[in-house]
Amino acid sequence: MMAQLNVVICGGGRTGHLSAVLFKQLPGIRVSLLTNNREVIERHAHAGISALLPEGGTLSAHLDVVSSDPDEALADADVVIITVPAQARPALLHAIAGSLPKHKPVYVGAIPGFCGFDWLAEKALAARPNAVIWGMKDVPHTAYALQPGVSVAMGGAKSTLYVGTHERESGPARQALLAHLQRLYAAPVELLAHYLEITLTPGNPIMHPSVVYGLIGPYAQWHDKPFAEPLCWWTDCPELGAYFLERCDEESQLLCKAVEQRLGVDMSSVLPLKQEIVAAYQEQIRDPRTMLSVLRTNQAYDSIQAPMMKTVDGYVIDKENRAFHEDVAFGLAVLVEMGRRLDLKLSHIEEIFNWNVAYMGGLRSSALDYFPQTWPA
Structure with a gap:
């Protein structure tokens, strides 16, 4: 039996909603959503979130934690996925840095990972050397028609997902990240050699x-x-x-x-x-x-x-x-x-x-x- 994986999604937008629902379909995955949207938090107290599938039908999920409190959402996090827009990332990283676990590696990444996220995270998480910094080249699916706290529609899926890490990360840390992401995503996940391959992807x-x-x-x-x-x-x-x-x-x-x-x-x-x-x-x-x-x-x-x-x-x-x-x-x-x-x-x-x-x-x-x-x- 696989160990429980604690995944924290930061951001209650389209990608955050869709990722949360999809991850909760998997065995052994605990999903927390960190969002400042009070509507999402209040609705989730008595209802789940649905993903509308492109071929018809829905997937539904009730998340383990939906909160605006970083300490609550990030407790014992293994994988942190930042889905907020790039202009909101500096403030978000500042807000969560002190709440990240200190006793184990925690894999902090952005989807998508563009706009020099590796440089930003290195600076913002300087006091958290156990943070493994990564990013995904693009969103795994397009998503649209978001009703916050209620539903989101899933669009087209990428055939392969490409992930990069900060150049400081070790080989074992990169392989551990890859194993976590392969567990979370249905599409094949491949590690890129250098983060600039993400930064410069058009x-x-x-x-x-x-x-x-x-x-x-x-x-x-x-x-x-x-x-x-x-x-x-x-x-x-x-x-x-x-x-x-x-x-x-x-x-x-x-x-x-x-x-x-x-x-x-x-x-x-x-x-x-x-x-x-x-x-x-x-x-x-x-x-x-x-x-x-x-x-x-x-x-x-x-x-x-x-x-x-x-x-x-x-x-x-x-x-x-x-x-x-x-x-x-x-x-x-x-x-x-x-x-x-x-x-x-x-x-x-x-x-x-x-x-x-x-x-x-x-x-x-x-x-x-x-x-x-x-x-x-």
Whole structure:
């Protein structure tokens, strides 16, 4: 009989809800949810949470702990999974650091692990040397239609899950982490050689800002114009958005090559974005020919709405959304700073970053707050 595994999920959003329900289907898994959402906490006192499956049907679960108290949620934690947006991670790590167990390894990771989470966690958990820092390249499933504390809908699943650890972690710690994650996830889990393979994997930090730029940037059809109705991120992606996305992806690949040359890190696992999406979703993509067709015909991306606000004149892109305060301030900022440190000109990435920062009203906080001063030394 396998020993009990105590899993703590930090964050009551879509990924947190779905992960909690799926983990509770497994034998010997104790699941705690740390959230500040009082509605979720109060509802869970007398009802479970359901996951709506893509093929129909539901899975339900009653979690072991749902609390806003880190001491209660993290008691005897083995695996801690952080699912809050990148801009909320610094405060969360500060809040939980003192509550982590001290007497055993505790595996603290982020899903997804982008935006330099390894650097942030190293700094925030300096007083917890028993913490094993890790991240997953992407979410295991897309999730949508969240009703907090009630239900969440499961979307497309990744065919393989890729995990990286902080470069300080030992071989035995990496293997122990892998064993825990293989127990939690149905899909195969593979360990990456270096965390930069996650940090530089193309994803939301170039996807959302590029599409926004293609929708309402200075060359866009809807520049300074409201929309008549809400849009979906990907099924309504304009050709111009796909164009800028491909230019940013090309520059991201140049950045990978510069990192390889400077640091001697094998970045061959970091594929161009279109290849990454096709490899992840496979038959769920009806037309894999071009970037535009991949975005528009990926069933896992169907019905994912862009962040819109209704005004008296129509709909506008919501500049308070995480597409800006996470993907620009904590995602794209990392790429811009890496390019600067490596003396590499990233013309499109810099242009799109600067425009998005101006649109969102400037940076409040960013990944530059914890980007290592000594990198790339």
